Amino acid sequence: MQSSLVVLVMSLLVFIGVNIVGNPVDMLINPEADQEEIDRVISDLGLDRPVHEQYGYFVFNALKGDLGKSFIYGEPALKLIVQHIPATLELAVAALLMAIVFGIPLGVYAGLKPDSKTAKTIMATSILGFSLPTFWVGIMMIMVFAVQLGVLPSTGRGDTVDVLGVPMSFLTLDGLSHLFLPALNLSLFKISLVIRLSRAGTREIVHMDYIKFARAKGLRQGRIVMVHLMKNIMIPVVTVLGLEFGGLVAFSTVTETVFAWPGMGKLIIDSIHNLDRPVVVAYLMIVVLLFVTINLVVDVLYSVLDPRVRLQDQKS
Amino acid sequence: MSDGVPTLSVRDLRTHFLTKAGAVKAVDGVSFDVAKGRILGLVGESGSGKSVTGFSIIGLVDPPGRVVGGEIRYNGANLLDLDDEAMRDLRGNRVAMIFQDPMMTLNPVLRIDTQMVETVLAHHEVDKATALARARDALGRVGIPSPEERLHAYPHQFSGGMRQRVAIAIALLNEPDLIIADEPTTALDVTIQGQILFEAQKLCRETGTAMIWITHDLAVVAGLADEICVMYAGRIVEKGTVDEVLDRPIHPYTHGLIGSVPSHNSRGRRLTQIPGMTPSLLNLPPGCAFRERCPRADEACLAEPEIAEAAAGREVRCFHPHLEAGA
């Protein structure tokens, strides 16, 4: 319910942004078009009609999936975006996995042994991960690993393999080597976040009675950490990470630009530079939809993980 | 008392918390025995060291706390000599523990069957079905209706009393020789409390399990325990059978403790109270720890009293015991 409201409001905002703040003729029509073309498009888009009708027209077209044609590529903007989605998703998912794979063990360790040197190093690094700008870290990575050491490539996706007709990098060794740096760069912030969350969670949960009871039951330390502790930590971590997935997609604009990763983040930046406005509008609508979907999925996941929430749902 | 080696024999147990401000002597020279099938009530105010005694026995004192001396003999063998793995295998298997707050002792995100089966599997190499059968059986023994269904429930689907029964069932799973119950009924309603006490007593009688029942509530131990140890400031101040101690307390502290319980007989009379507060265990001054609050204290109490036999089967740590004449 609220989600559809958000989509509606965002469509209104984008519409206002394009039609009221800027001149829609400039925004939506190729500046090199002649007068006849301009007139034709104006009547096509209904720009000569009153504003509320225009908005209806915009929504109607958007629902049909028609968000205009790219000036640069001459293709429907939506199609262009959709073509670039897999690369971005691959990058974002890889970053998400890295955040879990690196973040949770480091965070749990720091939570279990808060006074150890290793824990303090982990926490200091995570503070850096929070405050360093992503693009600068990306540049440094390129300088160290690609330029100075020459061990990892700095741009592009490398060899790809088609999965269901969609090119993917993670299935080839070359593709993986291209994926590693951008994914790490993108996930650095999230790794720090997961470290903090799981450390805080661990420190809170190890003092819970049920952990002590688990020890009193004679369970092995491994089982206590992996089952009793982990399952409780996973709830906040998964919730936050899920919500942050949209952030990963948004921040991929930066990482993709630094590493020349051909996803929709790079596409939007290029489109902004090229004043390719239909693509920009299409991107915005897609991203808003993505965010709304993510919020829904996280709600569902949350209830799967936490039996207490599940029960409340049954009652209501 | 019963013959042979007691199930548990604690001698001069000392557990200290080594804080920055100094050593807090939470348990300082505690000794007692629990025989097979008997229930020992460990009574004291909060901070008297009774819970720490319990945790010391199963080796779960959290840092900075540490058992710094004494012996804990389980069936004759000193537990303090065991390595971590042997100690782990003992916990929840031969010696089980029940905690105070049933709302907190079960992991909220794991189903009851998971939490029970893992307790069996941690100690016995049996298949899951056998473990599950044992879990079902244990739930039935503590009076949980339709255990088969309840196994698949999550803790939050149980009431407080039911959760405590589940916790007791978990403690019973591996048929332990000793159960340490740390105020297991404090957080429950009085009627539920009665039921749990009844179950506990029945189990001990039937299975010959020894039990240490830690509580601050004299009324609870009165109907339940065989022997009582009264703890004050990390030490046992009085020890004896439940009837002896409750009817004829010797130590002024026990005396005060009993006097401060409202009862039917004391209607209309003023309740006595023990003045002051439990002393800080950090930098406890030499001499009797109860001195400051004791109506009978004099110069003699500046020296430290030893625990000594005051009457047949009665031990007390006091220079001025309330013997028959004085009481």
Add this chain to the structure above:
Amino acid sequence: MTAEVQERLVLDDVPPSLARVETPFRRFVSDFTDSRIATGAFICFLVIAAIAVFAPWLAPTDPYDLAQVSVLDSNLPPFSENFEGVTFWLGTDGAGRDLLSAIIYGLRISLGVGVSSGLIAMAIGCAVGLTAAYAGGRTDSVIMRIVDIQLSFPAILVALILLAILGKGVDKILIALVTVQWAYYARTVRASALVERSKEYVEAATCLALGHRRIVFRHILPNCLPPMIVVVTLQTAHAISLEATLSFLGVGLPTTEPSLGLLIANGFEYMLSHKYWISIFPGVALLVTIITINLVGDQLRDVLNPRLQK
């Protein structure tokens, strides 16, 4: 124990430090300086701020005065001299500008944009948050719903959308940064204002029939300041970082107003040919700025957080 003795004991228990008159500000300063790192960071920040303010007097050259720049000097490594004997301590960039001067001027722009956007956002956020908390009811829920929705979108995305529509420019990036930040302030102010509003002294003020304005500005607002100070420092660091990112992406400041982010972007293309300094040094300046502000902010949070006190 008699009452008299007990009273004496209580008096004796008062630590001597409380006996002295201690203003909140003095205690705040002494709490803050407890951390040597934070104190160092604060001093470091003062130096950076001074450099930014006095840039025209400190910089060896004016990097944007075309008369002082020669293409012949382009891409010189650090410590090199040109034909006229001028030393470029940090080298020069692709256009032959002295990098040290460019960084000092860039710092001025970055810090200026970051701080002013933070202050404007704070003013707007305070007004909105106080209105929400004080008005309550439907006004409150509508405002907070807007805040929630705004906060569910990442800052960079919102800024990107705005700049895509508005175009480049200092005013435009200010609008974008303020839009991104105001909601944080609004939420913080509302939360602490709600707490304050329910306290007895506000009730007392209401009973005295003091005007709304007086209650809000003299009674509620000052009590919301501590959390605001924390948010303003951390958000300023965030704004500087975001501005650098946007400028790096080429959607922030125009090339005529080169902030640190733009300098880094300019150097990025030279980096692959091992001319590391053009990107690195502005980057280091940016990092030091952000980290010092964050360190100060963290310590402020520890000191000003009432839950952590005592």
